[in-house]
Amino acid sequence: MLGAIGLDEPHEAAYRALVAEGAAELGALARRLGRGEGETRAALHALELHGLAARSSAGPGRWVAAPPGVALGALLTQRRHELDQAELAAALLAEEYRAGGERTPAHDLLEVVTGTTAISQRFIQLQLGAKESVRALVTGAPVAVSGMENDAEEEVVGRGVAYRVVIEREVLHQPSGLVELSAALGREERVRVVDEVPTKLVLADDTLAMVPLTSRGPEPAALVVHASGLLDALSGLFESVWREALPLRLGASAGEFDEGGEPAPDRTDLEVLSLLLAGMTDASVAKQLDLGLRTVQRRVKGLMELTGSTTRLQLGWHAYERGWVAR
Structure with missing residues (x-):
């Protein structure tokens, strides 16, 4: 979560553990993190450079956490300033690029x-x-x-x-x-x-x-x-x-259409219809939707009965007229 301000996962984990303890010995902190002392020491030195941790005067090998509200706030302010500067530089470069557009060689x-x-x-x-x-x-x-x-x-x-x-x-x-x-x-x-x-x-x-x-x-x-x-x-x-x-209509995009108060196909019906109109065979639709072939054919028959269609071509026309599919 703190990667945006320059902390990778090991550094963030070390800081969180140190914040939870308030202060800790190097060995105890290493055991809490499940890492070696050398790796933990390196993480603490990195946190020290960021102003997030400091060596305790209570004894060698003891570290204390800097208050998050102050230390992280300073890092966030610095990062925002850096982003503002980068955005300004990008805008200036874009302006220079546009200004040179008329003399840009074709190969560029x-x-x-x-x-x-x-x-x-x-x-x-x-x-x-x-x-x-x-x-x-x-x-x-x-x-x-x-x-x-x-x-x-x-x-x-x-x-x-x-x-x-x-x-x-x-x-x-x-x-x-x-x-x-x-x-x-x-x-x-x-x-x-x-x-x-x-x-x-x-x-x-x-x-x-x-x-x-x-x-x-x-x-x-x-x-x-x-x-x-x-x-x-x-x-x-x-x-x-x-x-x-x-x-194409699938899953959550295949809602129910019953604006006229008439019976409407459910989500699976619309998925079947959408894939059939996209050119897939009954067998392919059944395989892709994890349905039985007879289930697909039964749903198609139900849609034809619902629309009064005698052919699948008529079914496609009625589906368009009723807003089940759209061009």
């Missing part, structure tokens, strides 16, 4: 990133830098980064950044595909499905994009595109794919 608008690790890091950075929106096209067979295995996503969504994601149908058949998609929909991300996306793509606001460059050779490569006509074209590509894709 493109950045080649090579290697799985570097591509993954850049992928995370693009999202963390987004202020308003992240848009992505996700393929079923990523080369370097899986769009559905995204450590930054939850943090970025928590800041109010809107996510729109188009996945190709193959993602639904992956072992953890529906679990990860349900989590994304639970974070109020908007997800749509198409047969196949033209390329993997991630767009951060209208300022940066990243697309695969090549998967051949010993290492994959990706292209980071800065604000330019090419970026506008990639944005247009995403929007065209988004318009043709089918919305």
